[in-house]
Amino acid sequence: MEIQSLDLREQRCPMALLLAKRACALLEHGQPIALYVTDAGALRDIPRYLQQHGFVVEHQQSDGTTVLKVTKL
Template sequence: MEIPALDLTQTRCPMALLLAKRECRELASGQSLEIRICDAGARQDIPRYLLNQGYDVLVQTDNSRLFVITVTKRL
């Protein structure tokens, strides 16, 4: 099963954080979402917020500018 993706590479914080929060609220337990970002502020704010809200978060980088955050809603 392919993980749905949210492309926020053209969006800066705080809008990137608001859009990520909205999408993550729609996840069912155990469901994952891949968020792609480039903004340094979003790179710090999104994982911190989601961890505080009880999501599992994995941050990876494809290169020096693109970050991929895989978010999974805990059961």
């Protein structure tokens, strides 16, 4: 099964956070999504919000982009 992804590299906070929240709200329990983020505000706000709302967030760095692997618990 392929992991869903959402490219937020062109988005700045708060739009990046809003789009991430919408995408993650549609996940089933245990389902992952990869979020591609470059904005400093989004890198701070997205993981904080998602962790407070029952998601596991892992960070990976790749070519100047941070990949947030988000899984719904």
